Amino acid sequence: MYTKDFLFDFTKRVFMKMGCSEADSVIIADVFLAAELRGHASHGMIRIKDYHELWKAGRINVNPQIKVVHETPSTAVVDGDNAVGMITARRSIEIAIEKARSAGTGWVAACNSNHFGIAGYYAMMALSHDMTGICLTNANPLVSPTFSVSRMMGTNPIAVAIPAGKQPPLVADFATTPIARGKLAVAEKKGEKVPFGFVQDKLGNPSDDPSILKSGGSMLTLGGDRLHGSHKGYCLSSLVDIFSAVFSGANFGPFVPPSVAYLPLLDKKVGKGTGHFFGAMRIDAFQPAEVFRAKMDEWIETFRSATPAQGQEKVLIPGDPEREAEQRIMAEGISLVPAIEKDLEEVAKSLGIPFR
Amino acid sequence: MYTKDFLFDFTKRVFMKMGCSEADSVIIADVFLAAELRGHASHGMIRIKDYHELWKAGRINVNPQIKVVHETPSTAVVDGDNAVGMITARRSIEIAIEKARSAGTGWVAACNSNHFGIAGYYAMMALSHDMTGICLTNANPLVSPTFSVSRMMGTNPIAVAIPAGKQPPLVADFATTPIARGKLAVAEKKGEKVPFGFVQDKLGNPSDDPSILKSGGSMLTLGGDRLHGSHKGYCLSSLVDIFSAVFSGANFGPFVPPSVAYLPLLDKKVGKGTGHFFGAMRIDAFQPAEVFRAKMDEWIETFRSATPAQGQEKVLIPGDPEREAEQRIMAEGISLVPAIEKDLEEVAKSLGIPFR
Numbered sequence: 001m002y003t004k005d006f007l008f009d010f011t012k013r014v015f016m017k018m019g020c021s022e023a024d025s026v027i028i029a030d031v032f033l034a035a036e037l038r039g040h041a042s043h044g045m046i047r048i049k050d051y052h053e054l055w056k057a058g059r060i061n062v063n064p065q066i067k068v069v070h071e072t073p074s075t076a077v078v079d080g081d082n083a084v085g086m087i088t089a090r091r092s093i094e095i096a097i098e099k100a101r102s103a104g105t106g107w108v109a110a111c112n113s114n115h116f117g118i119a120g121y122y123a124m125m126a127l128s129h130d131m132t133g134i135c136l137t138n139a140n141p142l143v144s145p146t147f148s149v150s151r152m153m154g155t156n157p158i159a160v161a162i163p164a165g166k167q168p169p170l171v172a173d174f175a176t177t178p179i180a181r182g183k184l185a186v187a188e189k190k191g192e193k194v195p196f197g198f199v200q201d202k203l204g205n206p207s208d209d210p211s212i213l214k215s216g217g218s219m220l221t222l223g224g225d226r227l228h229g230s231h232k233g234y235c236l237s238s239l240v241d242i243f244s245a246v247f248s249g250a251n252f253g254p255f256v257p258p259s260v261a262y263l264p265l266l267d268k269k270v271g272k273g274t275g276h277f278f279g280a281m282r283i284d285a286f287q288p289a290e291v292f293r294a295k296m297d298e299w300i301e302t303f304r305s306a307t308p309a310q311g312q313e314k315v316l317i318p319g320d321p322e323r324e325a326e327q328r329i330m331a332e333g334i335s336l337v338p339a340i341e342k343d344l345e346e347v348a349k350s351l352g353i354p355f356r
Numbered sequence: 357m358y359t360k361d362f363l364f365d366f367t368k369r370v371f372m373k374m375g376c377s378e379a380d381s382v383i384i385a386d387v388f389l390a391a392e393l394r395g396h397a398s399h400g401m402i403r404i405k406d407y408h409e410l411w412k413a414g415r416i417n418v419n420p421q422i423k424v425v426h427e428t429p430s431t432a433v434v435d436g437d438n439a440v441g442m443i444t445a446r447r448s449i450e451i452a453i454e455k456a457r458s459a460g461t462g463w464v465a466a467c468n469s470n471h472f473g474i475a476g477y478y479a480m481m482a483l484s485h486d487m488t489g490i491c492l493t494n495a496n497p498l499v500s501p502t503f504s505v506s507r508m509m510g511t512n513p514i515a516v517a518i519p520a521g522k523q524p525p526l527v528a529d530f531a532t533t534p535i536a537r538g539k540l541a542v543a544e545k546k547g548e549k550v551p552f553g554f555v556q557d558k559l560g561n562p563s564d565d566p567s568i569l570k571s572g573g574s575m576l577t578l579g580g581d582r583l584h585g586s587h588k589g590y591c592l593s594s595l596v597d598i599f600s601a602v603f604s605g606a607n608f609g610p611f612v613p614p615s616v617a618y619l620p621l622l623d624k625k626v627g628k629g630t631g632h633f634f635g636a637m638r639i640d641a642f643q644p645a646e647v648f649r650a651k652m653d654e655w656i657e658t659f660r661s662a663t664p665a666q667g668q669e670k671v672l673i674p675g676d677p678e679r680e681a682e683q684r685i686m687a688e689g690i691s692l693v694p695a696i697e698k699d700l701e702e703v704a705k706s707l708g709i710p711f712r
Contacts, residue, residue, distance in 0.1 A: 072460025074430040075641040103459050104428025109642050148671040150662035160595055162602075170598070172591035178584050197584050204665020222578060222585050228534050228553050229578050235528035235674045236592075238659070239516055242526070246518075246651045247642040253658060270654060285431040286465050286603040295602045298626060302609055303594070306506035309560025315504040318591045 001333030007045060008033050010344070010355060014048060015084070017351040018055045019062035024087050031086045031117040036334050039325030042182035043118045045336055049343040050115075051084065052350070053261035060084055060114055066091050074103040077248055078110040082273055085116030089135070089276055093122040096280040097129050104285035109248035112272035115139070115259035119159035120173030120322070126280045127163050130289055134279035135159040138244040140263075141254045143177055144218040145238070146231040149204045151218045152253045155181055156240035161319075163283055165293030167300040171319030176236040177219050184210040184219075197224030243277040250275025357689030363401060364389050366700070366711060370404060371440070373707040374411045375418035380443050387442045387473040392690045395681030398538035399474045401692055405699040406471075407440065408706070409617035416440055416470055422447050430459040433604055434466040438629055441472030445491070445632055449478040452636040453485050460641035465604035468628035471495070471615035475515035476529030476678070482636045483517050483525050486645055490635035491515040494600040496619070497610045499533055500574040501594070502587040505560045507574045508609045511537055512596035517675075519639055521649030523656040527675030532593040533575050540566040540575075553580030599633040606631025 011029035016022060036044035054060045064083035068076045076095050080088030092108040099106025116122070119135040126133025139154025155175035162170045178198050187194050187210035194210045201207045202216030206225070213219070221233030238253075245252035251271040258265070259274070283292040306315040336344070341355075348355035367385035372378060392400035410416045420439035424432045432451050436444030448464040455462025472478070475491040482489025495510025511531040518526045534554050543550050543566035550566045557563045558572030562581070569575070577589030594609075601608035607627045614621070615630070639648040662671040692700070697711075704711035 070642065072638070072641040073458070075460040075637070077642055102429070104431040105461060105463055107461055107637070107641075144665075145659060145662055145671055147665055147668040148662040149665050150671075152659060152662050158591075160591075162598060170594075172595060174585075174588040174591055176588070178579065178588075195583055200665070204668065222588055223534065224580075224584055227551055228580055228584075229530075231672075231674075232530040232532070232534075232578055235514075235516075235530055238526075238674060239528060242518060242652070242655060246648065246655055249643060249647075249651075252651075252655050270651070270658075281431070281463065282428070285428040285463075286426065286433055287605060291605075292602065295605075295608075295626070296598070299598060299602055299608050302626075303501060303508060306501055306504040306508050309500075309503055309505050309556070312503040312560065315501055315506075316587075318587075318594060 001335055003333055004033050004037060004330065007036065007334060010348070011045075011048065013353050014052065014347060014351060015062075017353055018052070020084065024084070027090050028084055028086045031121050034121045035118045037326045037329050038118065038120065038322040039329065040118050040322075042180055045334075045344065046340050047115075049347055050260045052347045054114070054259075057261040059261060059265070064088075068095065074099055074105055075107045078108055080110055080113035080273065082112055082114065085114040085274065085276075088113035089116040089122050089278070090125070092276060093125050093133065093135065093278045093280065096278045097126055097131060100129075100131055100280040100282050100285070105279065105281045108278045109243065110276045110278070111245070111248035111250035113250070113274045113276055115274065116276060118173065119157045120161065120171055122278060123159040123161040123173070124169070124171060127161050127169050129280070130163055130283050132163065132279075132281040132283065133161045134277075134281075136240045136243050136277040138241045138250070138252065138256050138275050140256050140258045142181060142213060142219045143221060143237060144200065144204075146221065146226055146234045149200070149202055149218060150254070153221075153237045153241055154256060155219070156237045156244075158236070158240060162296060163293065164296035164300055165290075167297045168323060169319065170296065170300065170317055171322065173322070176222050176233055176240060178222055178224055181219070184213070197228070240277075244275035245271060247277060248275040357691055359689055360389055360393060360686065363392065363690060366704070367401075367404065369709050370408065370703060370707060371418075373709055374408070376440065380440070383446050384440055384442045387477050390477045391474045393682045393685050394474065394476065394678040395685065396474050396678070398536055401690075401700065402696050403471075405703055406616045408703045410470070410615075413617040415617060415621070420444075424451065430455055430461055431463045434464055436466055436469035436629065438468055438470065441470040441630065441632075444469035445472040445478050445634070446481070448632060449481050449489065449491065449634045449636065452634045453482055453487060456485075456487055456636040456638050456641070461635065461637045464634045465599065466632040466634070467601070467604035467606035469606070469630045469632055471630065472632060474529065475513045476517065476527055478634060479515040479517040479529065480525070480527060483519050485636070486519055486639050488519065488635075488637040488639065489515075489517045490633075490637075492596045492599050492633040494597045494606070494608065494612050494631050496612050496614045498537060498569060498575045499577060499593060500556065500560075502577065502582055502590045505556070505558055505574060506610070509577075509593045509597055510612060511575070512593045512600075514592070514596060518652060519649065520652035520656055521646075523653045524679060525675065526652065526656060526673055527678065529678070532578050532589055532596060534578055534580055537575070540569065553584070596633075600631035601627060603633060604631040
């Protein structure tokens with residue numbers, strides 16, 4: 001078991017050794033640890049090695065000049081200068097928050113960025129400003145549109161954080177696929193099948209094989225198949241892609257660059273890097289702040305008191321599972337499997353810093 | 357078969373006879389016919405009778421004073437004064453478009469409204485202004501959150517329309533449930549079962565009975581069950597509800613008033629009427645307009661040329677099915693089943709106007 005502080009300091013030192021400023025390294029470490037604490041280990045320490053490999057391959061810029069390249073009173077486009085995604089993302093949501101202060105809402109599309117960790121982190125940054133926060137990103141292509149076998153989209157997440165009053169905020173943070181990519185890898189390592197509705201083979205037939213991506217298969221959109229609404233999941237994934245890439249000038253769909261160094265950069269580019277999209281909306285741009293908070297409390301209390309289905313204990317509010325995970329993991333510590341510990345030791349050795 | 361013009365004129369006269377202004381009646385008829393032409397007959401002429409019954413029961417205001425009750429440079433809250441939903445909605449997206457002209461984007465939450473027809477209609481209004489349009493609405497509760505058997509949410513649709521250049525615009529317009537309510541009614545009338553994943557019984561067990569809502573059952577969110585991501589559908593449905601109702605001051609979740617007169621008004625209110633949410637975003641608030649249009653064309657062409665799955669003819673872009681329906685129905689005419697013709701004859705007779 002590791003404490004949050006230990007892994008935070010280690011992560012910070014890793015990125016400082018790679019040449020990031022201390023301020024940037026603190027931001028990056030904060031996002032990594034937020035993923036671990038919120039129970040999304042798939043976006044936590046397991047990815048340190050990927051970032052290190054990208055850096056070794058010269059594929060991320062540790063001294064970025066992040067710039068606003070276009071703006072209106074409520075919008076901006078940010079060029080991330082190929083920064084570590086966390087740095088582009090954090091600056092972008094800050095600009096959205098600044099815009100919202102004067103215009104009521106602020107909307108920032110970012111191009112020329114990279115993988116940024118968990119989307120919920122940036123949406124939640126708006127909360128302390130009494131704003132609703134929104135964050136979308138595209139990602140490297142693994143997912144097929146309905147009726148297709150081509151990998152055209154990432155697991156393109158949507159995160160929305162809405163302030164409440166006495167209740168904790170509502171935080172929705174979800175991929176627009178039935179499952180995250182990482183869950184396929186886990187099932188594959190355990191030698192297990194996955195339920196139908198997650199993946200298809202290279203011809204578009206239903207599959208329960210978690211390794212099917214290696215033989216030309218692809219992931220399915222939320223809904224799973226046309227009958228169960230996969231075309232709605234396809235709408236969602238494609239909207240996230242367009243807001244993240246067409247609005248910003250980033251690469252869209254099948255042209256999003258890989259977030260791991262073992263996959264080569266694509267020959268064809270249709271824009272700059274990976275794209276994100278951020279929003280911040282002052283709650284008092286719609287209702288007096290106290291009225292808004294009280295009504296969100298009432299909404300949350302109403303939904304939390306819904307009748308559980310037979311065999312279920314309680315009805316959850318978006319954000320409850322992550323908040324419960326955070327309380328538990330802060331108390332118990334963060335556990336890392338030996339394979340990740342080995343990766344971190346190797347990264348540490350390569351950079352000349354201690355891990356343990 | 358009926359022509360669009362015939363049914364448009366009839367619908368306009370129905371609403372004028374109920375006391376709506378000619379200008380309002382034209383708007384209402386336009387939305388009804390857009391639903392028929394786009395192949396969403398569930399939101400077309402079949403609902404004329406429901407609106408007439410609501411009017412007879414004194415539950416909609418045909419002479420509304422629609423007001424902006426709160427605003428910032430990029431936002432407004434509209435009180436619909438219990439208008440027919442189309443009138444509130446059309447005015448609200450117009451205000452969003454006006455806001456976007458000066459602020460880059462405009463966001464309008466509307467309360468004290470009623471059922472407004474198809475969400476896509478309002479999102480598409482932004483297109484001719486070179487803006488992306490967004491429209492959300494809550495609806496009367498039929499849908500249970502994940503792990504619950506309580507009917508807490510409507511089929512809460514999301515509509516987004518994005519301009520392109522040479523290509524037709526991308527128009528996504530979908531309920532946040534696997535299917536629309538109307539499809540259950542159709543299956544029930546035909547004596548057919550529905551696939552598992554659409555509805556559950558009153559205890560939360562999977563069901564294939566399309567009439568299960570009558571015995572305490574409920575509809576499921578997109579994803580169907582927890583394993584296949586119903587919690588993501590629940591996030592979407594609840595976000596639509598909160599943006600439509602908490603942002604606007606309307607009734608949320610289980611308190612949304614029924615859109616049919618045969619269901620009584622609820623005793624408890626937590627706001628005013630039904631709620632909607634609208635957005636308009638200038639494309640040149642993010643990219644030079646020509647760049648945006650060319651990149652959307654490239655996005656659409658890329659996705660349209662994805663490889664079809666075995667047995668599928670082609671890959672669709674959101675909005676393709678409705679556009680194809682519109683071409684076909686404009687050519688062939690609008691067919692109404694005898695039960696709807698009978699309803700329309702009764703409404704016509706009651707209002708003293710001819711139907712045929």
